[in-house]
Amino acid sequence: MLPNRDDAEDILQRTSLILWQKWAQYDPNQAFLPWARAIALNEIRNFLRRSERANVHLSEGIVSQLADQWDDETSADRSEALARCLERLPALQRDLLEQCYLGSVGVKAIAESVGMTAAALYMRLHRIRVTLVDCIEKRMAAT
Amino acid sequence: MNTPESQDRDRLQHLANRMCDGTISPEEIAELEALLNRQPELQTRYLQILSLHAELLTRYRTGSPGPRETGDEDSAADFSDSIINSDPVMPANSSGNVRTEQSRSRWPMSRALQFAVAAAATLLVLAGVATLRSRDTSAGPNVAEVQVERPQEPAFVAPAFVATVRASTQPLWLEDGKALSEGDRVPAQALALKGGQAELVFDSGVRLVLEGPANLRLDSSNAAFLTSGRLVAHVPESGWGFRVDTPTSRLVDRGTDFGVIAEDSGATEVHVFRGQVDLQYEGQKGSAKVDAQGVKELVMLGRQARRIENLSEPGRSIKFSKEIFERLESAIAEPLEWRVADGGNGHFYQLVVCRQPITWHQAAQNALSSSHGGWAGHLASITSAEEDSFVIEKILKDSSQRGVWMGLTDVLREGFFKWVTGEKVTYTNWATWPEQQPDNFKETLRHGGEDYGIYSRFVNSDEWKWNDLSIDSIHETVSAYLVEYEPPRDDFPSGAVAHEPLMWSADRGGNDHAYQLVLALNSTSCETDRDNARSFTHNGVSGDLVALDTPGEFEFISNNVLRICGINDNLIGLQGSLLHGDLKWTNGRKVEFVDVQPPRLPADQVYGMIVWHHDHWEVQARALGSPPEDWHGYIVEYDFGHE
Numbered sequence: 090m091l092p093n094r095d096d097a098e099d100i101l102q103r104t105s106l107i108l109w110q111k112w113a114q115y116d117p118n119q120a121f122l123p124w125a126r127a128i129a130l131n132e133i134r135n136f137l138r139r140s141e142r143a144n145v146h147l148s149e150g151i152v153s154q155l156a157d158q159w160d161d162e163t164s165a166d167r168s169e170a171l172a173r174c175l176e177r178l179p180a181l182q183r184d185l186l187e188q189c190y191l192g193s194v195g196v197k198a199i200a201e202s203v204g205m206t207a208a209a210l211y212m213r214l215h216r217i218r219v220t221l222v223d224c225i226e227k228r229m230a231a232t
Numbered sequence: 233m234n235t236p237e238s239q240d241r242d243r244l245q246h247l248a249n250r251m252c253d254g255t256i257s258p259e260e261i262a263e264l265e266a267l268l269n270r271q272p273e274l275q276t277r278y279l280q281i282l283s284l285h286a287e288l289l290t291r292y293r294t295g296s297p298g299p300r301e302t303g304d305e306d307s308a309a310d311f312s313d314s315i316i317n318s319d320p321v322m323p324a325n326s327s328g329n330v331r332t333e334q335s336r337s338r339w340p341m342s343r344a345l346q347f348a349v350a351a352a353a354t355l356l357v358l359a360g361v362a363t364l365r366s367r368d369t370s371a372g373p374n375v376a377e378v379q380v381e382r383p384q385e386p387a388f389v390a391p392a393f394v395a396t397v398r399a400s401t402q403p404l405w406l407e408d409g410k411a412l413s414e415g416d417r418v419p420a421q422a423l424a425l426k427g428g429q430a431e432l433v434f435d436s437g438v439r440l441v442l443e444g445p446a447n448l449r450l451d452s453s454n455a456a457f458l459t460s461g462r463l464v465a466h467v468p469e470s471g472w473g474f475r476v477d478t479p480t481s482r483l484v485d486r487g488t489d490f491g492v493i494a495e496d497s498g499a500t501e502v503h504v505f506r507g508q509v510d511l512q513y514e515g516q517k518g519s520a521k522v523d524a525q526g527v528k529e530l531v532m533l534g535r536q537a538r539r540i541e542n543l544s545e546p547g548r549s550i551k552f553s554k555e556i557f558e559r560l561e562s563a564i565a566e567p568l569e570w571r572v573a574d575g576g577n578g579h580f581y582q583l584v585v586c587r588q589p590i591t592w593h594q595a596a597q598n599a600l601s602s603s604h605g606g607w608a609g610h611l612a613s614i615t616s617a618e619e620d621s622f623v624i625e626k627i628l629k630d631s632s633q634r635g636v637w638m639g640l641t642d643v644l645r646e647g648f649f650k651w652v653t654g655e656k657v658t659y660t661n662w663a664t665w666p667e668q669q670p671d672n673f674k675e676t677l678r679h680g681g682e683d684y685g686i687y688s689r690f691v692n693s694d695e696w697k698w699n700d701l702s703i704d705s706i707h708e709t710v711s712a713y714l715v716e717y718e719p720p721r722d723d724f725p726s727g728a729v730a731h732e733p734l735m736w737s738a739d740r741g742g743n744d745h746a747y748q749l750v751l752a753l754n755s756t757s758c759e760t761d762r763d764n765a766r767s768f769t770h771n772g773v774s775g776d777l778v779a780l781d782t783p784g785e786f787e788f789i790s791n792n793v794l795r796i797c798g799i800n801d802n803l804i805g806l807q808g809s810l811l812h813g814d815l816k817w818t819n820g821r822k823v824e825f826v827d828v829q830p831p832r833l834p835a836d837q838v839y840g841m842i843v844w845h846h847d848h849w850e851v852q853a854r855a856l857g858s859p860p861e862d863w864h865g866y867i868v869e870y871d872f873g874h875e
Binding site: 130146156190218222 | 245246249250252253255261264265268269272275276277278279280281283284285287288289291292354355356358359360605
């Protein structure tokens, strides 16, 4: 069993509907993002709880821990830093990343088109991600 | 040289990357989970990698960075709605817009959605639900395809689909002649059910059971219009505000269960089972209590019913009846949580009512194969007075049933009741009136007598107490059972109830082996039983299906292990070829002394059962091709001399 898109779609759809329904309960004096995030997290927890036995996602407990550490405040800065880091990435690597994330064809097909095995392509992808993360963290630390 | 710390970090990076790719295996998920728990400092690194992944998904698949909290103040006009387009071929706007009637301009809802959906998307990435791989396997939309559109006017764009068919006995027909059946998504459209029943689950969590012939129009995931027919709605908290309109009534749900009948004549009947429903009607002009839109509201509470003839009046009160909806209502009973906050165990309990009488065994099997929120079910095990009164007060009291199966049985050994979960029977609530229970009624007339626990409501008393009944309850009709859902436990094998092993001691002429009778509730084959038998241990020794090596052993088993049990068919460790006279026990020895009754139809490859035949136990061979009945016993032997 693979994590599947229907799950993601379903959760997002439910989240937006619930927000829509609970809109009346939102207190404008309250910070908005945490409120919205709490609703989203709740939906995801319900989902994870349901799928816990299938063992295809992280558990509800660890996701809650991670969500606590998740810092929305810096997301704009991170996005900015990523843009800079992508510019510094060698063109070949950037193309590879783009193809994988555009997702118009599968990773296997991309690998074939550049004459690699899928495993080798994943390996490249892993290195690119680590490079980018290190670059972003360096920039974040500098600001 | 690699330090353990850097090894863990490398491993984490590897696993996090596989998480992004969607290529991670369940074993690796477990490893990742353990790693993150063991070394919380690695959580930061995990977050860095996964948030990069989230950002890249957003960037490349929507062509924009995620939503920002900007300071611009044209937000009052900014009603851009973020939608999730569930059908990439169809422009979202063509799927029917539902306008938001209330304009809540404190914070544009559009942006609320946008931010919350972005937050949800990120959280989904963290949990590993949104990956590269998920895109590969389908051309459909992805988590990151949160399209941001700017319609001209404030509008909530409904998704193309608003509900799912959970079950149906007949197809549901859409306007365009398409038939929907179980599992199909339902668009916001009119549909017809010609007969039978169908259950719809709206995306808001609301469940509707419809009885045909009926015509229903789905307006959104939170509103429906019943043109004709009858339905029962169960509205969870998330569906608060669900609307059901009929030609003559407007109902707004405030968290409840209720039934609606839209008659062909145009009149509507509403019966509120519990909770609150607001009945809206057009008030007389100039009268008090009418709001700006001229809408008046009448609050209906549990056990109230009304008959409404037209939209301008609230109708008249009529006699409440749950019975007229019983067939619909029973199908929809939601599992109810015994909340920890209320002193409970956090488990869920569900009353299942069948249209036909059901045996305890069938109920036990149904319960085992059902699940709720990822938790497996079993017939309820009631182990405390608190649990007992919760079940009676919250679930049984309102039901019209007289008997409800629970997970209690002494079929393995008369007088020794066991819970199907293996829990000890310490608390009991046997009825003391009119007879003290359990009374094992007419035991002498029927082999085994009454072996199964049931909640009974006794005539002339509204009290629910425990009783024991025989398997098919010849003098009662039972068509309901109580399921309990709880987290998985390691300490009991699901689908089996075992009696304590009995020792055939040497001083009684025995072999010092122990024998254990197990009731298999959802066994699929002889092999699964044997696998289970071998996985059991007793005093450090593994079991196996019994081998009858001596006449004395068979006698001991007949007289002690099986004598007062109510299971007619019991698997033993015998297999082989009948035609070649090559029957063997599980321990490798040849079958020598026992008479093996041949199978009813000629067969070569067979397995063995000890079967109750009229008035005695005998060993029967059965064709390998015909596995034991769903419900049977098996006998496990623990050979202490063997180790």
